[in-house]
Amino acid sequence: MRSTPELPIRVLTHNIRYATTSPFKGERPWAERRQLLLNELGYHARHCKETFICLQEVLHQQLEDIRAGLNPTTGSSTQEYAYIGVGRDDGHQAGEYSPIFYRPSVWDLLHWETVWLSETPSKPSKSWDAASTRIVTIGVFTHRTTGDTVLAMNTHLDDQGSRSRLEAARIIRAKIQEYQHGQYGGFISGTFLTGDLNSQEDQEAYSDLIGSGDLRDTFKLLDASRRYGNIITATGFGYEEESPSRIDYVLLATKGNQTWRVDGYSVMPNRFDDAVFNSDHRAVVADLTLVG
Template identity: 75%
Template sequence: MRSAPELPVRVLTHNIRYATSSPVKGELRWAQRKQRLLNELEYHTRHVGDTFICLQEVLHSQLEDIHAGLNPGAVSSVLDWAFIGVGRDDGYQAGEYSPIFYRPSVWDLQGWETVWLSETPSKPSKGWDAACIRIVTIGVFTHRGSGNTVLAMNAHLDHRGSRSRLEAARIIRAKIHEYRQGKFGRLIAGTLLAGDLNSQEDQEAYSDLTGSGDLQDTYRLVDTSRRYGNHNTFTGFGYEKEPPSRIDYVLLASEGSQTWRVDGYSVMANRFDDGIFDSDHCAVIADLRLVG
């Protein structure tokens, strides 16, 4: 692996809540929430070009809204933001996406895939005791300025099936090892996994991913005095029976001689003084540096 200049990276992950036709108590429809979320994405990426935006629970109509909102007035040949990802139900446009948005002017996409977190990971499928089909979106990106290559992953694990979450974590770790041994292995300088794991720190998926030594939690890699915002990342819309919890993460793996440093970690508010929730999850933002 060749050495490369230091690379700052911002990772923003947010479960935006799918555009349901039957809102729960305390929830507004997507048409009333979407501009708030677009403003959030624009604000946190406006002057940070090296950002990955990792979203979960995104239906195709929401994907179109977000893509258009991030590229106001742009023509298709000159887009500021692009994305990778597919709908989980058919591998095309049906069901929820877990897309990764990136700026093509900053990142050169080397390759990408969607992996189903099931016994048949190469095709749309539901695994083990999962209530829903679950996926991880994987991309290999080379930074045009520094030459560093990053393996970026965005996952949404099941909210009910404990076995499926554990097996999903194992699939994700296996994919990391596969990429390390594959054609991009000599290029990859750092790996990141963002997303909604539906797993608290003492539960199966988090324990497997971090306890294996493959990945580290950005929350744990930054001094407590430098964390900002909330602790919990899931809030609900104010009327759910389950309590708030930390289930959304940015996890990291260093590769070879290069190492991730965490400059900042934050859990942003999802409700302001008007009392409206933009989602039942908060955005998690990690500011990183890849150093040689």
């Protein structure tokens, strides 16, 4: 049961670019980008203990690097951060993860699962016109102090298949409905979906998720005069033929007992004076509040 009227939560989503062995022109190897990403995550999560860090394109070694970086050796037997998620190719460690990092001292993990965005969602697979296997990572978290329960979802949709993106959006909406009316539905206080949808506002996945009325875009829930930073989220490394675009989102459920307020929205830089892109995407940070 809620013990306080409001609960501030920060949600960060970032496609960190997988650790390729064949970098694009303008792209630095993961070994040179790693600390820049860790500094970013630490900075944005430092002062809000309720932060969820949602990442895409994370290979297993990158996952281990990030987990180690978020959990510096302090002599304590407990780690500050844990994560949920699996490699999409085999359900274990192979292929890209879409992990959600959180602080176990703040959030009690009640349940989590990985769903494959295909016609066989319970096992590693791809369907329709998808070029790659795609997943959504789902977690149910209860705040240890207030008792608020959050349904957190993180995904990365296909970059090639238009139909697969549309079908994936439908699967995700169905999972939201399943959770809202299932075992945890009676006490889910808020639901968010993060990720790289590979879909702009006029394209299939975004149009389905938002047009259905099931979800709303935090970018649009805050007046433009109060947003901070950039609008574009996918920049490339400076030499790609594709135009930069806004395809990375923090979306909020709007039905049932979902009670979010958006207090802040920002798209952060991915390159500074050192001229090194920490990724070909920029991080999106949403400051949210669960209200009574």
